[in-house]
Amino acid sequence: MTTTYTNDGARDGLWFSIEIEKDEFLAFISTEALAAHFRTPKKRSDAIAAYKENQNIIDAVARHKFLNGFPRPIKLGAADF
Numbered sequence: 006m007t008t009t010y011t012n013d014g015a016r017d018g019l020w021f022s023i024e025i026e027k028d029e030f031l032a033f034i035s036t037e038a039l040a041a042h043f044r045t046p047k048k049r050s051d052a053i054a055a056y057k058e059n060q061n062i063i064d065a066v067a068r069h070k071f072l073n074g075f076p077r078p079i080k081l082g083a084a085d086f
Contacts, residue, residue, distance in 0.1 A: 019052045023064050023079075025071060032067040032079040041083040062086075 018035040039046050039055045046052035056063060066086060067079045 034081040
């Protein structure tokens with residue numbers, strides 16, 4: 006599974022992949038969501054660390070949205086937690 010940090014204004018956050026039934030799907034969590042619920046990322050490594058420390062819950066929320074028919078790629082914001 007991969008994680009990639011983006012910081013370009015409208016897409017400020019972290020791309021990551023989740024596995025569902027042996028298939029891999031992309032998902033995105035905003036910096037706002039990371040800051041509001043986990044840790045305020047001040048740099049790329051902080052965002053990745055916050056994701057890794059909370060990967061189980063973040064992946065579960067992304068998986069839930071995917072299985073409930075949300076459009077792909079799955080995007081997680083602060084309101085999703």
